[in-house]
Amino acid sequence: MPQTPMAKRRKLEKASPSKPKKSGPGRRVQGRLQNMLSLPLDVLFGIFSELLPMDLLNLARTSNTLRQVLMSRKSTSVWIAARRNAGATEVPEPPEDMSEPAWAQLLFGPPVCSQCSARNIHRVDFALRRRLCTVCRKRNLIFSIKFRSQCPDLKESVMDLLPYTKIGGWAHGHASNSRFYWKPDLYEMGKRVAELEQDVSEGKPGAQKRLKSFRVERILLVDSIIQVRSLSTRRSCSIDRASNQGSVEFEKWAVLRSRILMEGYDDADIDFIGMHNVPGSNVDKALTNDVWSRIRSKVNTTLSSARETRLLDDRRRRAKEHKSTAEQYYSELLRQVLPIQRLYLPALSHASKLSCFRDLVDSDREVQHAEWEHAATQLPLSLSEWMSRQKEDTTSLLPSQSAEAKAMEITLLSSPSIDRWRMLNFAGQLDLATSVFHHSGTNTVLIGRDACHAWKVEGQLWFSARGAEAVHALVQELRLVSATATAHTLDQLDKRFICGGCPEDTARRHTWRSCVAHFVAETDHVYPQWQVVSPDEMASTSLVRRERSSSVPDYSFSIDSWLCNHCSDYLAPQTPLRFGSRVMLGNKREAIHHVKAECVAVLPRSTFISDLPIQTQH
Template structure:
């Protein structure tokens, strides 16, 4: 099917009602006809020539039996014209238009010349532009206030009025009926193009989305009607109904003047219409806002709060009137579930905030309690999250919101805290003892054959536990002796929480188990160091400067150095824990490095990274009870606050047992690479310590010459400047 653009023709025109020959504006919409009860366009904008819809049959109302009652009925049709005039003067244009369709009597009254001032006043009261001289007040009122229906097809919601064409038109009708001036000949090949000077035009096309341009567009029916109007002239003249004759030239001159008047007046009317549309939108938004506020108030009356109702960001309401019971029932059905969910979440937050406030009070009082104890005892006290789990404490934290938050709510707890902590500590030690006892048959031989009581064995460095917490790294997962297990507390991976989220939400319950495998590894390390695994404490090993290599790990290249990793005894345990899944590490096997090599290893390791960790505390006072600090800061505190010139650990300060201690830098113990292509002198068993990780080997004379030439060392010492390589 060809479109009108392809065919160059317009669809057939809708028939229009015949207009008076002496009409000032022949092609305007004949909204009302005094001689007929129907206009060409009814109140909805539908063409009257279109077939009317079949009316639904209704039963006629029953007549009153009493004629007296009928005679007493008072209707508008029985009122005097003066009284009607007064009534109609108070009405708005839209109401007058609706009233004009009540019956023929009202129509005749409202359309009479006598009531023209009523229409004029109604339009003026609404701030409407002055009615043009070529239109009647009724037609002007209909154009401005006659609803939002398209004048051609009756489609609703057409807010924009084209004041040049004097009509409302939907986009579909605009596309169908507008004629672009440059394509006039395509659509009207038999009509003189000069006719366009006699017809008003608009500068807003059908595809312009309401935006003006410099082009001219004409309504097709206006052109047809004008062409028909011109055909009434015979030899340049025609007779009017009044009997007078009219010249064609005079008619054209009047028409061109009228077209100019319409086109020039249209922008002013458009500006007013835009303001009205904007005000309607603002008013609609205000009314919808009032409806939303009314809905919110109804929710509040049901016991919900503003926070509960504010969860609904968009109400999707299109209504502007008050909230009826029917509307409220529908709103409840659609939205109450969201409000209930928001209320539940609000109550949870409020209880959480209340619990946090109470926990803050507990934290302060617990810090005061800890401050009265020696710092060495802090690590063996329950952590604040463990204290919150005490039934006596939890009952206060979770108490009714009616109980106020103050500094006295935990007074009873503080008075009995010594007994509570003692009971907790004994219970925890008993649990760990039971864990070790139940695992003894599978422990190493050194542990099994011992006759030392289990309780004493718990303090030994050969008793190792592990933590299953997901927040523990390999080095933190290894817990040496019962003290390591008692002070351990692991953190899960950090997540985003509200500002008052309790710290216990960042921690998970720690499950500590006895590890026969790591206990056997610890016993092997202790035996390799020449000590008794049943009597050595972790502090004994920490005070000794010992380095080991794992013999289960084959020597390999680490960068440019061939050899094995040199490790402290704690690094050995962490290494063995990491290698649990490898068959090669089923049994532990270690080698202790000589004192000379160990001194070189320690020198190459550099400063202990634990010195910079904020995990040190003073041994004399509670200055760091809630504020652990670096080693240097704590040492300075001990010097200034306690007048100790040379602070020593652990007498004056110590690393907090419950903190995660960073391991020292890994250093490679160099060895001879058997796969090296270089031929090496079998007597080259000396290595330069001052060259760091260099794998170069020297004979005895060569190492002395090397130190003298490169490092300017004249008097060499073993373990300081050179070391003998163990093959």
């Protein structure tokens, strides 16, 4: 079949090779602003000053040259001008640890998570300087109470050098009184502190001074971050991006603001509720005298209520910040105090009630840093007064009181006579085993210095005559003197006793502390009868089996807690102990590991003390 002309043409086109494509760069499209960077810097900065922060951020991403220009220190004035152009309300200045571009990115950047870039994350956590999604919060936030278990290779003092947030991963955006730390920041700070401490251990010149100044600077920075966190959060929420849509709306709001200020209100009253919530702010008409006369009463009512709420919130905020500042100064001093004395000191939550801080905490104004520093110098004296007063009140409950004139004074780890204080009976007559008390709030029997735990919680202490009677009988059985036998002495003897008032078939072997609890509980015992268990009886199988099967607690208030009596990094200051519950703050195994790892080269004598009852571990 003959081919048609069209078929022949298609066959030739298919057989012929295609034209080769041109290689190399194509023709570049020349823009109108290609020579913009050749302009003088003052002209460029004048142009850039009319932009908004987000415009500057986008402009800096267009080329490396523009990025170098906008990210240099010379362009700081441009970012400040852009920040002032950002809204009808004033945008807060950046913190001292953030630059203007970083602050603009945090406030006006895209609503994405700073860690995983998840979208629609509008809330800014000003304490952590991040936008964080719920998943990243759950993965990276460390609850302060769980620090020891989740960061075992870091010292707890690292937490003092970092800011914290009060919104946890499972809080659904609601703040609490707990403290959560960003885990990567903790390890980064731990690495930095370890490097400085390594320089100190190697004896490098000026290393000790650098470490001390670094800690002071970080503590001051954290203090400033915590103080401005709530204010920055509230004011940043009042940045109205709608004002960027045009200058007409901005001018209307400026006229309305001037009218409000003439009524006697402040900018803070307007910023507290936001300009868009003020009556008349959404009116399309110009704010003439007639319009103002119609909305004036509504504006006054709204702003008057806002002012009352703002002042109340400011008072609460100041009180909370003042209390937090007092606790920070107290926490810093606790790390310098001989750890055994923490038993007698008030809880962190009581710092605001100390005489040196009381007036500052109750002050209805912003307290200057110099005032806090002056009050901190009086803190050791205030703590000594507090302990002495508590000791006098507790000792006055005893039926017979010795003439003790010596007050309880704070002893620092840096004191030249520190070794003499480590093993000294600090509580005087309260160290005696016959000082037995009953705590009304928890129905707990406290012996000797254990009563000092009750100073940290609510409730009254009463002298337990029945408990003291049981101890007198125990002391006589051991051939000791009641006037000098301390609870620590009986703990060291570690004897076992059998109650003579119980039937022989039900008699159990007791420690001296459980003897007291037993006699107080068994009211049918007319008087205490104790028999010391001999070494042969101690080894007998029947008594061992009977002791193991006993369901009676060894002591009514038992807390297995160990502190290092030589350094302050083993255990951070804790919240008040809860009576009737077991609070594990540090065990014996961890204590021994700490001695071998960090303190073995510098330890004198006994170093670790058990928190309740106080014991030594060689």
